[in-house]
Amino acid sequence: MKKHMQFSPPSDTGIPPHPASHWSAIASAGMQARNFAGGYVARTAAIAPDFYSQTSLIKDIARLCDPDEPISDQTLLNVAVKYFFAYVHDGAQADEIPFPEISALFELFGRHQSLNEPDDDIETMHRLRQWSPVLRILADAPRAAHVMRAVINQKAIRPCLDDPYMGVDIGAGTGIMLLAQQIQARRLGYEDVFTWGYQDDPVCGERTHDLVRALGAGSVLLADPGRASASNLLQGRKLTYVANEVVAGIQQSYGAINFFRKYETFFEVAGPGLARTAFFPDGLIVYSRDVGVSLILSRENRFQPPPEYWDATFTPQGLILEGRVTPMHKLGADFYQYIE
Numbered sequence: 001m002k003k004h005m006q007f008s009p010p011s012d013t014g015i016p017p018h019p020a021s022h023w024s025a026i027a028s029a030g031m032q033a034r035n036f037a038g039g040y041v042a043r044t045a046a047i048a049p050d051f052y053s054q055t056s057l058i059k060d061i062a063r064l065c066d067p068d069e070p071i072s073d074q075t076l077l078n079v080a081v082k083y084f085f086a087y088v089h090d091g092a093q094a095d096e097i098p099f100p101e102i103s104a105l106f107e108l109f110g111r112h113q114s115l116n117e118p119d120d121d122i123e124t125m126h127r128l129r130q131w132s133p134v135l136r137i138l139a140d141a142p143r144a145a146h147v148m149r150a151v152i153n154q155k156a157i158r159p160c161l162d163d164p165y166m167g168v169d170i171g172a173g174t175g176i177m178l179l180a181q182q183i184q185a186r187r188l189g190y191e192d193v194f195t196w197g198y199q200d201d202p203v204c205g206e207r208t209h210d211l212v213r214a215l216g217a218g219s220v221l222l223a224d225p226g227r228a229s230a231s232n233l234l235q236g237r238k239l240t241y242v243a244n245e246v247v248a249g250i251q252q253s254y255g256a257i258n259f260f261r262k263y264e265t266f267f268e269v270a271g272p273g274l275a276r277t278a279f280f281p282d283g284l285i286v287y288s289r290d291v292g293v294s295l296i297l298s299r300e301n302r303f304q305p306p307p308e309y310w311d312a313t314f315t316p317q318g319l320i321l322e323g324r325v326t327p328m329h330k331l332g333a334d335f336y337q338y339i340e
Helices: 038-044 057-064 073-088 099-110 122-130 132-139 141-152 176-188 202-214 228-234 256-273 333-338
Strands: 165-169 193-199 219-222 241-243 283-288 293-298 315-321 324-327
Touching: 057 073, 057 176, 073 099, 073 122, 073 132, 073 141, 073 176, 073 202, 073 333, 099 122, 099 132, 122 132, 132 141, 132 202, 141 176, 141 333, 165 176, 176 193, 176 241, 193 202, 202 219, 228 256, 293 315
Parallel strands: 165 193, 165 241, 193 219
Antiparallel strands: 283 293, 283 315, 315 324
C-alpha cells in the first residue's frame, strides 16, 4: 500500500467571525455486507471500472465546482471512492491513485473487524478500526455518492448571492456532506462560502476536520450541537443549508439524546435564521416498535416527535430526497449499475 505524506491543516477555522462570540475549530462496506470493490479484486485483479478516472481528488472537486461542468452519477461515485481513500491516507487528496490501491483499501475495510492477515499493513488496519464508526457510510460508496447528489442537486435552495453561503452539518461524520455543500454553493454562484460541521467523537472528529480543511471544504467543531453552548455559534446567522450525515447511515436508532435534542436545540438557537434554509433530508420516515407508530420528521415539525413519543426509540425507514421517498435499503441503488 502506498504511503502518503502527513498533512498539517491550516490553523484558522474558516468560519466567519460571529457577531456575539468567537470559536476555534478544533463497515465493512455498508453494514459489513456491501464491499463494492470486492468483486473487482476477485474477478478482474482490480481493473478500473468505467466510472473511475485516475486524477486527483482535488482536481475532480475543482471540476465539480464549475457550474458549466456536468455532473453525472459516475462522477460522484468517482469522488466518493477517492474521498474514502483520502480519509484513511493523509495527503492522498492531491495524488493520482491507481484503482488497485482504492480497491485494496475497500477489501481491507470489508474485514477490518476481524484478525489481520499476515501481509496486512498494521497502521492502515488500525486507522480503519479507529475511524470505523464514520467510515461505514463512505465504505458503501453508492450510498455516499447518492447523498452527495441529493445535496448538490437540492432544488429547495433560493440563492441570495448578496449574502454569504452558510452551510452546517449537525452530524458531520466523515465531512462528505460539507464537501457536497461547498460544491453546491460554488455551482450556485456563491463567492463567500462558509461551511462547518459538528462532530462529538474526538477520534473521528479530528480526522474529519483535517480532511475537510485540506479540501477547502470548511471546518469541523468538536462539539455536540445538542448543547446550547455549542449551538450559540448559529445565533444571528442566515443559514443556507443544513445537513445531517448521520441520517444516511444504516442500522441507526434515534432517540432523545442522540437525535431529538440536537434538533430541538438547533431550532431554538438558529430559528430566526432559517427562513430561507434548505435541509438534508427534506424529511425522515421513522418507526418505533416500542409504541407501534411511524412518523414523518421534517423542518415543519422541527424533526421532533409528538411529546408523548419523546422517550421512544425510532429506526429510520426512508428519506424524502429529490422530491421522492427513498427507502433506506434503496439509498444508493441508482449507482449499483456502475459497480456490478
